[in-house]
Amino acid sequence: MGKKKGYGQQKDKHSLKMRIRGWFHRGRFIGFDIQSIIMAVLTTLTIVTTVVMGLLIYNRFTRAIKQTAISNAESLINSTVEKIDSDLLNVRQISNALNYNIIQEGDVNDQEFARQFSLLYEVNNDKVQSLALFDNEGKLVAAEPVMEQKDNVNVKSQKWYTDALRDIENIHFSTPHIQNLFADESYKYYWVISLSRSVDINNGKTPVSGVLLVDMKSSVISDTMKAINEDSNEVYYYLCNREGKIIYHPRRTEIDRGLISEDVGKVAMLEDGTYELKLNGKSGNVVVGSIAYTGWKIIGVVPDTVQTINIKKFRYYIITTAIVLLMMILEVNRIITKKISRPILKLNESVKAYEAGEKPDIYVGGSSEIRHLGYSVQKSYEQIEELMEEIIRQQNQRRKSEMDALQSQINPHFLYNTLESITWMVEAHKNTDAVFMISELAKLLRISLSKGRTIIKISDEIQHSRSYMNIQKVRYKERFKTEFIIDEEVNDYCIVKLVVQPILENAIYYGVGNMDEDDGGKITVRGEKKDDDIYITVEDNGMGMSEEVVDNILSDNEKVPKHGSGVGLINVHNRIQLMFGSQYGLQVYSEPDEGTRIVIHIPAIPYNDQNRVELEKQKYGKAKVTDEEK
Amino acid sequence: MKKSKITIIVAELILLALAVFFVRKIFEEDVPQKRVAVIVERSGDKRWDALFQGLKHSADLNNLHLIICNTDDIKNADDEKTLIYEQLDNNVDAFIICPAPGSNTLQMLQELNNEVPFVLITEDVYIAGEGKDSGNDAEYTASGFPVIKPDNYQMGYKLGEELVKNNGGALDGKKIGIYAGREKTEATVSQVKGVIDALSGTGCEIIWEYYYLENQNVCSLVDNSQRVDYICAMDTDVLDILGEEAVDGKYDGAEIYGIGSSMKSVTLLDYGQIRCLVVPDGYDIGYESIMELAKKLDNSFYSLESHEADAKVIYREDIFSDDVERFLYSYE
Numbered sequence: 001m002g003k004k005k006g007y008g009q010q011k012d013k014h015s016l017k018m019r020i021r022g023w024f025h026r027g028r029f030i031g032f033d034i035q036s037i038i039m040a041v042l043t044t045l046t047i048v049t050t051v052v053m054g055l056l057i058y059n060r061f062t063r064a065i066k067q068t069a070i071s072n073a074e075s076l077i078n079s080t081v082e083k084i085d086s087d088l089l090n091v092r093q094i095s096n097a098l099n100y101n102i103i104q105e106g107d108v109n110d111q112e113f114a115r116q117f118s119l120l121y122e123v124n125n126d127k128v129q130s131l132a133l134f135d136n137e138g139k140l141v142a143a144e145p146v147m148e149q150k151d152n153v154n155v156k157s158q159k160w161y162t163d164a165l166r167d168i169e170n171i172h173f174s175t176p177h178i179q180n181l182f183a184d185e186s187y188k189y190y191w192v193i194s195l196s197r198s199v200d201i202n203n204g205k206t207p208v209s210g211v212l213l214v215d216m217k218s219s220v221i222s223d224t225m226k227a228i229n230e231d232s233n234e235v236y237y238y239l240c241n242r243e244g245k246i247i248y249h250p251r252r253t254e255i256d257r258g259l260i261s262e263d264v265g266k267v268a269m270l271e272d273g274t275y276e277l278k279l280n281g282k283s284g285n286v287v288v289g290s291i292a293y294t295g296w297k298i299i300g301v302v303p304d305t306v307q308t309i310n311i312k313k314f315r316y317y318i319i320t321t322a323i324v325l326l327m328m329i330l331e332v333n334r335i336i337t338k339k340i341s342r343p344i345l346k347l348n349e350s351v352k353a354y355e356a357g358e359k360p361d362i363y364v365g366g367s368s369e370i371r372h373l374g375y376s377v378q379k380s381y382e383q384i385e386e387l388m389e390e391i392i393r394q395q396n397q398r399r400k401s402e403m404d405a406l407q408s409q410i411n412p413h414f415l416y417n418t419l420e421s422i423t424w425m426v427e428a429h430k431n432t433d434a435v436f437m438i439s440e441l442a443k444l445l446r447i448s449l450s451k452g453r454t455i456i457k458i459s460d461e462i463q464h465s466r467s468y469m470n471i472q473k474v475r476y477k478e479r480f481k482t483e484f485i486i487d488e489e490v491n492d493y494c495i496v497k498l499v500v501q502p503i504l505e506n507a508i509y510y511g512v513g514n515m516d517e518d519d520g521g522k523i524t525v526r527g528e529k530k531d532d533d534i535y536i537t538v539e540d541n542g543m544g545m546s547e548e549v550v551d552n553i554l555s556d557n558e559k560v561p562k563h564g565s566g567v568g569l570i571n572v573h574n575r576i577q578l579m580f581g582s583q584y585g586l587q588v589y590s591e592p593d594e595g596t597r598i599v600i601h602i603p604a605i606p607y608n609d610q611n612r613v614e615l616e617k618q619k620y621g622k623a624k625v626t627d628e629e630k
Numbered sequence: 631m632k633k634s635k636i637t638i639i640v641a642e643l644i645l646l647a648l649a650v651f652f653v654r655k656i657f658e659e660d661v662p663q664k665r666v667a668v669i670v671e672r673s674g675d676k677r678w679d680a681l682f683q684g685l686k687h688s689a690d691l692n693n694l695h696l697i698i699c700n701t702d703d704i705k706n707a708d709d710e711k712t713l714i715y716e717q718l719d720n721n722v723d724a725f726i727i728c729p730a731p732g733s734n735t736l737q738m739l740q741e742l743n744n745e746v747p748f749v750l751i752t753e754d755v756y757i758a759g760e761g762k763d764s765g766n767d768a769e770y771t772a773s774g775f776p777v778i779k780p781d782n783y784q785m786g787y788k789l790g791e792e793l794v795k796n797n798g799g800a801l802d803g804k805k806i807g808i809y810a811g812r813e814k815t816e817a818t819v820s821q822v823k824g825v826i827d828a829l830s831g832t833g834c835e836i837i838w839e840y841y842y843l844e845n846q847n848v849c850s851l852v853d854n855s856q857r858v859d860y861i862c863a864m865d866t867d868v869l870d871i872l873g874e875e876a877v878d879g880k881y882d883g884a885e886i887y888g889i890g891s892s893m894k895s896v897t898l899l900d901y902g903q904i905r906c907l908v909v910p911d912g913y914d915i916g917y918e919s920i921m922e923l924a925k926k927l928d929n930s931f932y933s934l935e936s937h938e939a940d941a942k943v944i945y946r947e948d949i950f951s952d953d954v955e956r957f958l959y960s961y962e
Contacts, residue, residue: 039638152902152946178958180950183901187874187894191962253687253913256956313656320652327645334638 035341042333046326054322061314066304070274070285073235073300076228077289080237083224085292087127091195091216092171092293094124098131098212099199107202108133108141118144129179129192129215134161135201136209147182155181160194164211168198173294175247176218191218193247222248225298235302242295244268267299343370347377354381396618418444421475437474440467450497454579455612458527458534459491465500465525472508480512480521480540490527490534494605494615496579499572500525503538503586503598506569511542511596533584534604541595550590569598576602579615663695664927666920667717669710670728670751673701677866677892677912680960681751684916685726692924697722705844707732714742724748724923729755731815739775747926749919749934750777752910753817776934778919779817780910780941785889786821786864788943790828792906793860793887801834807858807884809848809872811865813841821864821889842868849875857881860905863888866895869907873898893961900949907944913960914939 098120106113121131121144132143138156140149155161158180163172174194184190192215201210221239225248228237238249244265246252254260263279270288277286284303291298305311343366353360362381364374418441425434447464450456462484469482504523512521526537545553554573573586580603590596605611605620614620668685670678682698689696699717704710710730717725725748729735736755742748755773794801806829811818818841826836837856842848848871852861861884863869869888873895876886885905888895891912898904918937925932948954 150901152900178950178955184897187897189893189897189958189961251687253683253960254917256959257913259917316652316656320649320656323645323649323652327642327649330638330642330645 033341034344035337038337038341039333042337043330046329046333050322050326050329054318058315058318062311065311066285066302069233069235069302070287073237073285073287073302074274077237077287077298077300080224080228080298081289081291084221084239084296084298087216087220087224088173088291088294090124090127091214094120094128094131095171095195095197095212095214098214099197103133103199103201103212107204109204114142117142121145127217127220129190129217130182130213132181132213132215133199133201134211134213135203136165136211141201141203141210143182147184149181150183153181160196160213161211164196164198165209168209171195171197171293173296175241175245176221179215181215190215191222192216193218193221226250234305235300237298237300238262238264239291239296239298240264240268242268242297247296264299268297270297343367343374347374351377417475418471421471425474433474437471440470443467444471448498453612453616454497455494455607455615456497457491457607458486458493458495458536461495461497461500462486462491462525462527464498465504468501469504469523472504476508476513477517479515479517479519480508480523483522483524484527485524486527487529490529490536490604492607493529493534493602494607494611495534495536495600495602496575499576499600500536500538502572503569503600506598507538507540507542507596510545511540513542515542529604532604534602536600536602537597538600539595539597544592544594544596545588545590546592550588553588554586572600576600579618663693664723665695665697665721666724666726666923667697667699667714667720667722668726669699669701669704669713669717670726671701671704671730673698675866675892676894677890679893680891680912681916683960683962684913684918685920686916687913688917688920688924692920694920694924694927696920704730706730707735707738710735711738714738718745722746723927726751726919726923728752729816731756731812736773739773743775747923747934748775749922750775750779751915751919752779753777753782753815753820754779756814756816756819776922776936778915778922778937778939780915780939782817782820783824785908785910785941786824786826787828788824788941789821789862789864789887789889789906789908790825792908792943793862794828794832796906797832799832801829801832804834804860805837805856805858806834806860806862807837807852807855808839808862808864809842809852809868810840811842811868818864825862825864848872849880852881858884860884861886861888863890866890866892869904870894870898873903876903893958896944896949896958899944899946902946905945909942909944909957911940911942911957911960 098117102113102116102120106116117131117133121128125145130143130145130147133141134155135141138154138161140155143149160172160174163174172195174196176191176193179190179192179194195214195216197212199210199212201208225237225239229250236250238252239247240249241247244267246255246262246264249255249262251260251262255262261280266277266279267286267288270286272288272290275286275288277284279286279301282303282305284301284305287300287302289298289300290296343363346363346365347370350360350363354362362374362378364371364378366374418437422434422437422441425431425437444464444467447456447460447467450460466482466484473480473482504525507523512523515521521540521542523538523540526535526539528535528537553569555570569586569588576585584601584603587599587601588596589599605615611620666689668682670681685696685698688694697717697720699713701710701713704713707730710727711734714725714727724746725742727739727748728751729739736757739748739750739755750773754777755775757771757773793806797804808822808825810822822839829836837858840851840855842865848868852872858881861872861881863872863886866889869886869890870892872881872886873888875881876898886903887906888904889908889910890896890904891910895904895907895909899907918939922934922937926934942954942957944954949958
């Protein structure tokens with residue numbers, strides 16, 4: 001069984017550990033930042049420590065208070081026992097003096113007897129209510145103070161009298177009772193403790209036995225008891241006899257009336273000492289002290305709730321101190337936590353900003369470990385930056401190469417066709433036309449070359465288109481007309497070299513190239529600026545294109561036939577987008593038998609060396625953005 | 631503001647509120663005791679011994695400060711009113727009042743009811759009426775104020791019953807004199823009604839009926855009145871005065887039956903000068919009145935309730951029994 005239990009406990013412990021670990025692993029704490037976690041841990045530790053310390057101090061204090069109360073009760077009971085012992089001894093001594101010095105030595109009929117009897121009373125009337133001597137018939141022989149015996153009193157039936165005659169060797173103490181012997185003129189009753197004993201009375205020559213009664217004032221005992229019960233702060237003391245009958249109790253009236261209860265019987269059996277008992281339904285300590293001769297016991301009850309007010313106050317002090325301490329430690333925790341976590345959070349923020357695409361300086365600060373971490377991250381990002389730039393540079397290089405390749409595709413086709421036309425003109429002796437053709441070709445080639453530049457002025461591009469169209473018109477024997485309507489303002493803006501010519505080539509091949517002169521074939525080139533953009537439109541009234549062709553003409557779709565110089569519209573479109581961005585390029589509108597309109601959409605970038613160079617290096621705009629950021 | 635910062639501020643505020651609460655609690659314990667003033671007619675009189683014991687014990691138990699006002703100079707309801715307002719000026723928190731006779735008492739108590747809580751003891755305010763509201767056949771109407779008192783009608787009735795019982799159930803031809811307390815008080819009216827009801831139909835004749843007046847020569851009045859067989863003394867003062875003189879065939883041998891609450895009344899019974907005594911439990915009246923007020927002072931929404939105290943019939947031979955001795959311990 002033991003083994004099984006042990007195993008179970010181990011399993012429980014293990015599963016708890018696993019559960020806690022699981023919490024972390026499952027990321028329950030991931031949602032909290034490092035500051036919150038440190039704060040939570042420190043605060044929890046602080047609370048636990050404060051509560052534990054508070055409880056320990058509180059426990060120690062209450063124990064000390066209780067122990068002090070018990071010690072006080074013990075010493076108080078010891079001194080009270082001595083005091084009551086002394087009072088009772090005093091009364092016994094009075095009784096002895098009466099018996100041995102007066103009753104046994106004198107005759108009750110002598111004047112001297114009465115005088116000494118009276119004298120003894122006078123000397124001790126502060127504690128003695130009355131002295132009385134009764135014969136064996138219960139008849140009053142002598143009494144001090146001299147009072148009339150009540151007519152309805154049967155002394156022989158009274159307990160003190162029967163006790164004295166039953167056990168003649170001893171002195172008998174009664175419990176407090178109302179004296180029922182004499183008629184008092186002031187109509188009062190007296191509470192007394194009767195000390196009675198059997199005595200031999202000399203009544204003339206006839207010795208008779210009798211009973212001597214010394215009625216001690218009950219107040220002698222009750223005043224002592226009252227005094228120790230005053231300001232005893234929940235601890236109380238009472239006096240009972242060995243049968244458990246209460247002699248004095250600070251709340252005797254309430255006990256007599258059943259308003260409260262006191263477990264006297266249980267305690268009356270105890271020997272002297274201190275006991276931990278459950279009394280009247282409450283646990284506490286009981287201190288018992290015995291009065292000599294009478295067997296009476298003084299009981300001190302120290303309930304566990306002793307010094308309730310002081311303990312309560314102390315409890316509030318402890319709680320208040322704990323709260324103030326908690327408030328202070330919470331603030332200190334907050335500062336410490338902030339101090340520890342701030343560099344980490346700052347580093348985290350800068351890394352996050354970097355991830356979001358910004359270019360912040362990576363935070364380097366805080367403790368040496370975090371500083372080192374910051375340096376490492378910074379270095380890593382610098383390396384990434386360098387690598388990225390390298391990749392971009394390589395990509396640009398690749399694009400440029402592609403563009404160069406695209407542009408270079410134009411030249412062989414066109415040159416071949418043009419030279420073939422010139423050859424034909426020369427053979428036909430059309431020298432003027434040949435000269436015109438060669439002149440136009442020269443212009444065309446000059447612009448095509450443009451010192452190897454990719455970006456040229458729009459005016460040059462238009463001139464290139466005019467030259468191209470002049471050459472083509474000769475080839476097509478003026479079967480169509482061309483018109484250039486170019487706004488002056490667009491001339492000095494940038495354009496990618498040789499983008500209009502391929503469109504014109506398409507317009508000829510797909511549009512007006514196969515039309516008769518009478519059909520009125522016409523190609524119109526328009527150039528205009530709208531807002532920050534420039535639109536160059538090439539429109540023909542040729543045979544047009546089907547919707548399917550229009551839809552696929554700007555894609556790599558193989559279905560679309562590529563004619564002319566071999567450079568498709570898609571190439572032009574790609575080149576514009578590569579240079580200016582994806583929002584620019586070609587727009588194609590065509591209706592079969594109606595004609596085709598192709599719009600070149602480019603940004604209006606004034607032509608100058610700086611813009612040209614930046615465009616060619618594909619850096620145009622980026623520098624501008626960086627300046628704004630700065 | 632960051633969420634964690636708000637949490638810290640909220641936590642600090644809660645802790646601050648708790649700290650303030652507990653600091654207040656620390657000083658709350660130092661609040662002085664609540665004060666209860668006791669106003670009874672002739673407060674120095676011995677008949678109040680048991681009542682004052684009950685008040686003191688209960689006040690100790692409930693941590694109340696008891697002020698027993700000196701009322702030896704108070705003669706009427708106006709004097710009582712003056713004393714009550716003096717105590718109100720002394721910031722007394724509650725009152726225990728034995729209502730003084732007089733037509734102004736009711737109005738004065740109604741005014742007081744708006745100021746501080748109070749309970750009436752030993753008797754209700756006398757309001758002449760048909761007695762329907764009082765719960766017995768006494769000819770008065772209950773005031774509605776909380777009252778801690780014995781059933782005065784029943785005490786009178788018990789006294790009459792004992793008288794009848796001691797005569798074998800019949801009082802044919804016997805003459806009875808009734809000497810009650812002050813006229814037009816609830817206790818007197820109820821007790822007289824009770825004793826008359828108990829004696830009715832027993833063949834006796836009530837020869838005279840007197841009501842106690844201040845400085846009245848009680849013995850002389852009885853001596854000069856027609857001879858009776860039994861005197862029913864319904865008031866402690868009257869009983870003690872008549873009982874003290876009741877020796878050597880005084881009052882033509884008339885036996886005294888009485889209602890009394892002083893130790894003197896008990897000793898007179900012991901000396902055989904009174905035949906039978908009905909004693910209200912003064913200790914219980916004092917104890918319960920403080921208990922009621924303590925509840926009210928502890929919780930202002932508590933509604934004070936009336937209580938009925940016990941009354942004991944004592945004969946000479948019973949006095950030294952354990953039961954009566956315990957009862958008499960209340961007078962210590």
